[in-house]
Amino acid sequence: MLIHATATAAIVLDTRRKKTDDTYPLKLRITYQRVRKYYRIGIDLTEPIWLEVEDKSKTRRELREIRERLSAFQSRAEQTIKGIENFDFDSFEASYFQNFTENVKEKALRNDIVPAYSRYIKQLEEEGRASYAGIFKSSITSLETFKKRLKFSDVTPDFLKKYEKWMLQEGNSVTSIGMWLRPLRTIFNIAIEDGVVTREQYPFGKRKYQIPGGQNIKKALTLAEVEKIFHFHAVTGSQEDKARDFWIFSYLCNGVNMKDICRLKWKNIEKDSVTFIRAKTELTNKSNIKPIVAVLTEPSLHVIHKWGGERVSPDSYVFPILSPGLTPKRERELVQYFTKFVNKWMQRVADALGIDKPVTTYYARHSFATVLKRSGAPIEFISESLGHSDMKTTDNYLDGFEDDTKREYTKALLNFNR
Incomplete structure (x- = not known):
């Protein structure tokens, strides 16, 4: 009797190419008859965080949330595999992405920080606050130089500390760091009001990441x-x-x-x-x-x-x-x-x-x-x-x-x- 191999799904950390912020992309790996294919899921993690995610004894809220998201990706893939009578990768891709593309696209767009910046910049320009809008443009340019395709879920206290370190290494002042991160904080507050992110995801504040104030240069005459x-x-x-x-x-x-x-x-x-x-x-x-x-x-x-x-x-x-x-x-x-x-x-x-x-x-x-x-x-x-x-x-x-x-x-x- 001929036994057909069953395709399997797993979430793995792709460590082949490290990003500038020390993260690696997580990917959905589908294996069938010793052939493996990898699909991006839009989540990046550092290697230490990934090891903590895999360690089920670690129960921090941040880790639990990541596990839940990864489990959802894997479960969808496994359900798709079960629904294919004679598995092949083309059928999997057509079914998996057809069923979930719209939902994933919508979630990805809402999770994407760049459109959130763009909407607020447009609002400021329509209100005649072009100079203030310019600060937000410079902010997102700096952040995207550090990490492309930045998402709300990427911005953690650890991410912000790495951004600060990178900025200083690039020769920027503490004042500049504060200038580019305050707009990001504003975008986060708007996202919370709109229900895009939860208050638990807010990375700023006491016991999280505090934006450096810099030294105010006095500009007074005697x-x-x-x-x-x-x-x-x-x-x-x-x-x-x-x-x-x-x-x-x-x-x-x-x-x-x-x-x-x-x-x-x-x-x-x-x-x-x-x-x-x-x-x-x-x-x-x-x-x-x-x-x-x-x-x-x-x-x-x-x-x-x-x-x-x-x-x-x-x-x-x-x-x-x-x-x-x-x-x-x-x-x-x-x-x-x-x-x-x-x-x-x-x-x-x-x-x-x-x-x-x-x-x-x-x-x-x-x-x-x-x-x-x-x-x-x-x-x-x-x-x-x-x-x-x-x-x-x-x-x-x-x-x-x-x-x-x-x-x-x-x-x-x-x-x-x-």
């Missing part, structure tokens, strides 16, 4: 340096004159950034104050948007009178930088051009004054906060003025005290005679 800029003699109407005026306006108006200056409308201006919502936050935290109110001093009012346009209506722009009806892309281009203009000519002002710092528009904002801190203003007031939602963000803005101030405070340690 009050003496600000005074030099304030009294800088520039030819009226010159490029230096205009750049200096807008830098001072930012410094005096709560460190308002150039985009928000460009977007100011006459309806935002009261007699001695300006009220606005930061463009950076108006599309986030929508339930908790707090307007920023800055007092208009005589010098800041002078900038408005000197460089402001005609008050045609409450909705007309204060400064003739933007115009109604611009596309988000064109608005961004004009804001970037104006910011570069201020930075370029402010550096010439700084050089002329002997200020050995890159006095950009960021310095106006940080100097506003730091000068207030050194004057004794409560951090709560500074935080509210900057429009921050938490004190930690404000603290990152603040530079330390000047040396003279430190000396004065230190004297109090020996101030025994009151």
Whole structure:
């Protein structure tokens, strides 16, 4: 009696070619009459993790979940084999992939991180947040350089630690690592809300992987340096004159950034104050948007009178930088051009004054906060003025005290005679 050999199915780790993140692909192996064929299943593991998966005494949740997924692949293959009367590989492939292609495709697409990034990037661009979208583009480019066809299931604390190590070996800074991983964290949070991944799969946080913060570089001037800029003699109407005026306006108006200056409308201006919502936050935290109110001093009012346009209506722009009806892309281009203009000519002002710092528009904002801190203003007031939602963000803005101030405070340690 002729006995036909039965095809068998198994999940194996294909160790022939290691990936850049030290993982190997898992494959479905079908064996029939000593012939073996391998099929990708879209899961990659390191060799140590694979050994733990095979060791049934290891019962961590992560390992149990992997075993369940692998068991499902193998069970489907075995059921397909049973349904083929005269087995051959062509029949197996036609049946196996016909029955499960749509389901597998849908799951694979939902598990794929790149489409998740693409959807969110498109949303940001439609909202006019092109610069923020650019950060997400750079993030996924970096991650895909480390590992192609990245899936949510690939991103574990161990994976993130290896990515961090790889980034450092490639000469990147800790700050860059944080910059590219924060968007990934956002994508994970969206995926959890959409039910694509579970909270247990979330790789960030305490006892998991914590994104490095990097060292914040302080960008504040001393009050003496600000005074030099304030009294800088520039030819009226010159490029230096205009750049200096807008830098001072930012410094005096709560460190308002150039985009928000460009977007100011006459309806935002009261007699001695300006009220606005930061463009950076108006599309986030929508339930908790707090307007920023800055007092208009005589010098800041002078900038408005000197460089402001005609008050045609409450909705007309204060400064003739933007115009109604611009596309988000064109608005961004004009804001970037104006910011570069201020930075370029402010550096010439700084050089002329002997200020050995890159006095950009960021310095106006940080100097506003730091000068207030050194004057004794409560951090709560500074935080509210900057429009921050938490004190930690404000603290990152603040530079330390000047040396003279430190000396004065230190004297109090020996101030025994009151």
